Amino acid sequence: MLKLRLISEKRLILFFLVLIINFIFYAEVEAQTGKKITTVVIDAGHGGDDPGAVGRKCKEKDITLKVAKMTGDYIKKNCPDVKVIYTRSSDVFIKLAKRAQIANDNNADLFISIHCNATKSTQVNGVETFVMGEHRNAANLEVAKKENAAIMYEDDAENSYDGFNPNSTEAYIMLNFFQSEFKNSSLKFAEHVQHQLVNRVGRKDRGVQQAGFLVLYKTAMPSVLVEIGFLSNPAEENFLNSKDGQTYIASALYRAFRDYKKEYEKDNAIEGDSYEKIDTPQITDVNKIVYKVQIESRSRKLDNAAQQYKGLENIDFYEHNGQYKYTAGVFYTKKEADEYCKTVKAKGYSSAFVVSFKNGIRQ
Ligand SMILES: [Zn+2]
Incomplete structure (x- = not known):
């Protein structure tokens, strides 16, 4: 060297x-x-x-x-x-x-x-x-x-x-x-x-x-x-x-x-000249299972969920039966989600569990 x-x-x-x-x-x-x-x-x-x-x-x-x-x-x-x-x-x-x-x-x-x-x-x-x-x-x-x-x-x-x-x-x-x-x-x-x-x-x-x-x-x-x-x-x-x-x-x-x-x-298109439109099929996460860790349910939507769950990553929520269910993390394997669930529990959310989604819908 x-x-x-x-x-x-x-x-x-x-x-x-x-x-x-x-x-x-x-x-x-x-x-x-x-x-x-x-x-x-x-x-x-x-x-x-x-x-x-x-x-x-x-x-x-x-x-x-x-x-x-x-x-x-x-x-x-x-x-x-x-x-x-x-x-x-x-x-x-x-x-x-x-x-x-x-x-x-x-x-x-x-x-x-x-x-x-x-x-x-x-x-x-x-x-x-x-x-x-x-x-x-x-x-x-x-x-x-x-x-x-x-x-x-x-x-x-x-x-x-x-x-x-x-x-x-x-x-x-x-x-x-x-x-x-x-x-x-x-x-x-x-x-x-x-x-x-x-x-x-x-x-x-x-x-x-x-x-x-x-x-x-x-x-x-x-x-x-x-x-x-x-x-x-x-x-x-x-x-x-x-x-x-x-x-x-x-x-x-x-x-x-x-x-x-x-x-x-x-x-940068020249005025009057239509720029070439790229029509490309989107490579999406279609039909892929995504795992998240559900933290807790709330009857009211949080104003600042990221602040509320500070220290946890990728905070998101979905609605079900009038409840707001908050989740953390996004994983493509159950194993990774299970691992992260332990971290979430260790942070005081003892009832946290892993949930899965397909095309954005809870499975
Ligand atoms: Zn490098």
């Missing part, structure tokens, strides 16, 4: 200058009338010697590759006018700079980098989507540092990243000066990704975030890095390591792409 020496002041200045030059050259007008989304680059994080996060049962590099390929397959099948390009389609190591270059060389309209998270705690779970920008808290900086550490596996990292040291907090402050012209579109796509993963797949929402990612900072198009879950959380690892889990995540990423494309092309 290459040991990067500490960044000197001189190097920081050089790095800063290079960033400004990059900014001037890459600055483009974001909104382009009549522009359509025709090329997407899907980037499976890590690969080869770089395993990324390592769980008890699987490695990040393998999960990201499977999800990337499935996402691409959904897009190809449902949006035949879109060219799908992968930065890697097998277990190989690709430098971070090369990944961005692939997107730039192909004039991609969108860049999606797929990753899995990990932390020391086995409790932490959920999904978050990053765009290039200023980190607002230490946790976001840690995610960026962890993902950027991939350049430790590169032999020419110092020259490839303008002297950037992934472990230097100062370097991230400098990186923050680089504000992509494509930030608005990146944020819009990131919102679609979170919406799908949270509301349709039931993952815990960690929000749209910002931090300095080397894989994103030279991309000349809207780009996001999505953390699809924590391999350090046993339940989430099981989900991500399962075919079902991967299918849910990939179909969510596809739907986010579809909705973003539709919205973008509508926003």
